[in-house]
Amino acid sequence: MSRHQLIEQIKLKKSFLCVGLDTDIDKIPEFLKQYPDPVFEFNKRIIDATKDLCISYKPNAAFYESRGLKGLQSLISTYEYLPKDCLSIIDAKRGDIGNTSDNYAKAFFDEEASGMGFDAITVTPYMGNDSVTPYLKYDGKWVIILALTSSVGSKDFQYLPTEGGYLFEQVIQKANTWAGADRLMFVVGATKSTEFTNIRKYAPDNFLLVPGVGAQGGSLEEVCKYGMTKDCGLIVNASRSIIYASGGEDFADAARAEALSLQQQMQVELEKAGII
Numbered sequence: 001m002s003r004h005q006l007i008e009q010i011k012l013k014k015s016f017l018c019v020g021l022d023t024d025i026d027k028i029p030e031f032l033k034q035y036p037d038p039v040f041e042f043n044k045r046i047i048d049a050t051k052d053l054c055i056s057y058k059p060n061a062a063f064y065e066s067r068g069l070k071g072l073q074s075l076i077s078t079y080e081y082l083p084k085d086c087l088s089i090i091d092a093k094r095g096d097i098g099n100t101s102d103n104y105a106k107a108f109f110d111e112e113a114s115g116m117g118f119d120a121i122t123v124t125p126y127m128g129n130d131s132v133t134p135y136l137k138y139d140g141k142w143v144i145i146l147a148l149t150s151s152v153g154s155k156d157f158q159y160l161p162t163e164g165g166y167l168f169e170q171v172i173q174k175a176n177t178w179a180g181a182d183r184l185m186f187v188v189g190a191t192k193s194t195e196f197t198n199i200r201k202y203a204p205d206n207f208l209l210v211p212g213v214g215a216q217g218g219s220l221e222e223v224c225k226y227g228m229t230k231d232c233g234l235i236v237n238a239s240r241s242i243i244y245a246s247g248g249e250d251f252a253d254a255a256r257a258e259a260l261s262l263q264q265q266m267q268v269e270l271e272k273a274g275i276i
């Protein structure tokens, strides 16, 4: 999905919500266990209940890989079911030397080879340029670089002072020399909302993937106040607060209610900014 198409979807759906599919087999309702692939069945119902309210889905690879072959099958089936008008993000947080990254890129971008052709992948920048460029060889695909994460541990490395500012500021500036804002996004946690103004100095046009609203307590209003651009520039993710809004048979309805509440807040923010 191109930048232009992404912005059009945001305007059309009045939403910049990404629903995180962090689907834990131990947390899904018991009655789904009768289906051949309970995780896919859960995801399918969440997708059906939320697809008009969000512009993106983000399965987190860990929840699928931890189940071996069965998990991989759930991930592939989920990928196949994702609506084509939504940006599909695989939250894999990969990063390795060039030939290994080539294979990670093939695994998640090359549908013919692996059965999965996600639009975007999260990547750790720690190993530098040659670990990131393999993903950029796939025309039209997005690379989403971890910049300032929502985690408490972000202070351990990301806030290390360097001659050019904090390490995460260096990451953003350097990565922006590798590709343009039509191919590169950055992860910035909603729990770091006070940093958004600063980050916009280095990433004025990049879309930011913002996890941390919902279960982690980040404020959507603050993220918008400091991080929104004229093109919106934000994709805000919520996983647990949506998909586990209820643990009962009404889980999909509860997920919809939670997604609707976020979408309505997003609509207000898009109107305030004059984007819609």
Ligand SMILES: O=c1ccn([C@@H]2O[C@H](COP(=O)(O)O)[C@@H](O)[C@H]2O)c(=O)[nH]1
Residues within 6 Å of the ligand: 020, 022, 060, 091, 148, 149, 150, 151, 187, 188, 189, 211, 212, 213, 214, 215, 216, 237, 238, 239, 240, 241
């Ligand atoms: O800095 C980061 C980077 C990634 N994540 C991921 O986003 C979701 C958040 O889930 P919630 O349930 O809404 O808290 C999850 O997949 C994380 O691995 C993040 O939280 N922070």
